[in-house]
Amino acid sequence: MKNPHIKTALPGPKAQEMLARDKAVISPSYPRDYPFVMSHGKGAEVWDVDGNRFLDFMSGIAVCSTGHAHPKVIGAIREASEKFLHISSDYWHDYQVRLGETMNRLAPMGEPVLSFMCQSGTEAVEGALKLARYVTGRPRVLAFLGAFHGRTMGSLSCTASKYTQQKGFFPTMPGVTHVPYPNPYRPLFAGDDQGQAVLNYIENILFASNVPANEVAAILIEPVQGEGGYITPPKGFLEGLRALCDKHGIFLIFDEVQSGVGRTGKMFAAEHTGVKPDIMTLAKGLGSGMPIGMVVAKKPIMEKWARGAHGNTYGGNPVCCAAALATLELVEAEYAANAASVGAYFTERLKDLATRFDVIGDVRGPGLMIGMELVEDKASKKPATKLCDALLTRAFHNGLLLLSCGISTVRFIPPLMISKADVDEAMTIIEASLEEVLAERN
Incomplete structure (x- = not known):
């Protein structure tokens, strides 16, 4: 898909420079998934050092609960x-x-x-x-x-x-x-x-x-x-x-x-x-x-x-x-309730997606702690680990930050303040990214 918020090839030139500097001085033990180099964030949006804007649905591994820079x-x-x-x-x-x-x-x-x-x-x-x-x-x-x-x-x-x-x-x-x-x-x-x-x-x-x-x-x-x-x-x-x-x-x-x-x-x-x-x-x-x-x-x-x-x-x-x-x-005042309501909406949209893709074996989790397990097919339930990794990378290139868990599960842990409009934007990217990686695999 073509996302107007992504203005450079990824990683961009400034990000590439940062990655080279990092390699010289930082431990290689960090399990990094894709080359996102952050500049700043606001709410559920983040920008890299090259000016590309992403929707953040991993929130620093469930850390940025109130969004970036509340x-x-x-x-x-x-x-x-x-x-x-x-x-x-x-x-x-x-x-x-x-x-x-x-x-x-x-x-x-x-x-x-x-x-x-x-x-x-x-x-x-x-x-x-x-x-x-x-x-x-x-x-x-x-x-x-x-x-x-x-x-x-x-x-x-x-x-x-x-x-x-x-x-x-x-x-x-x-x-x-x-x-x-x-x-x-x-x-x-x-x-x-x-x-x-x-x-x-x-x-x-x-x-x-x-x-x-x-x-x-x-x-x-x-x-x-x-x-x-x-x-x-x-x-x-x-x-x-x-x-x-x-x-x-x-x-x-x-x-x-x-x-x-x-x-x-x-x-x-x-x-x-x-x-x-x-x-x-x-x-x-x-x-x-x-x-x-x-x-x-x-x-x-x-x-x-x-x-x-x-x-x-x-x-x-x-x-x-x-x-x-x-x-x-x-x-306590609003974001737990928002996680419940928007999470339910998000889950239903993912379950609808699962009816159209045989590689989505299960969608589960309360609130905004949602897992989408990818399999080779629903009948076998064989974990689709490579597909999961490919989807994370493609979603990044399409403007959405995600993480995985388990053997082949995509986890959705956005900030608790996200809106249904944020979910709709994310779903557009998820579906397009899934279609693209499946087309390449076939």
Whole structure:
């Protein structure tokens, strides 16, 4: 397709120059998909250094929740930065306390919570794992195949979405056992209820033969699995997991780093089922782009952390806390609801597209956390990995920024403030890009 917003061949000359400079000085470990070199952004629009305009439907991996450069967030950052940039977490300030108070009001636990502030999702997961082991005195953790919890050593031990993430780093933190995440589209067990099958596997096979339940500190799970393919577990599974944890005195940790802060159409994905975690991790969309994460736990759990048991230098940074406060206010007031309504519209348009393309096997996900799984054909469900990669690249050349997840799933994670008109523009590009890559393949 010819997009009037794309003015140069991609990458353009200025972008090519930047790529060459980057190669000389930046680690090659970053998993970059296509050569987008950003200049600036506004809302759901971004421009590269050559003046090409793109629609952003990946929002910095679900980070820019309120869109690029939201005036309220920018204003909060400016106001805080003019006062002081840092004081360290050894002291007190209003922004940190206010953020803790806000989270105490919003958290899905249904009871008072305490919060620990950090800088990223992986650090939040590290803190949650340390907290669970410290309070329970137990050494083991259960995590799920397909999970992504971060790349530092504790969180990496629980990550299992791609083997490349662990390759070369063994041994990681000991004591982690992975179990299948129930996937309604790709069932691993016989029977219709994949959720109950996984629960039976944990209780009647794993706990009976390999992992003593009374040694398990926590079960760590994404209530909607992100990197593993944007998978929503079947109805009743999270409730059953809660009951299993209660039976054995195990903490239930919800990793809401990607699914939290309005992404699924509610403030937290936990609210779709009413299941109350003991501990929750947050980051990504929490600060609209500022580096901030949180460990949120029921008060009787976190108050057991003794002085000095855990800490950091930058946690509760005033500028980041100010950005988070502004973000949460916007999400609570309008953007979670917008994610629900526009997400439903987007999902229906994608499902309509799926009726016309045999390579779209499944469309799933709540709110604006939507996955479109590509397959060789609907009958075989064979993952179409090369097609997925080709579609991302072609969409970029046509003016739309996307990311993938799982084996062959395109994920749609635009800013929560997008409009139906933005969705319509994106759908035009998606359909045209899909037609083009299929024509080339045939």
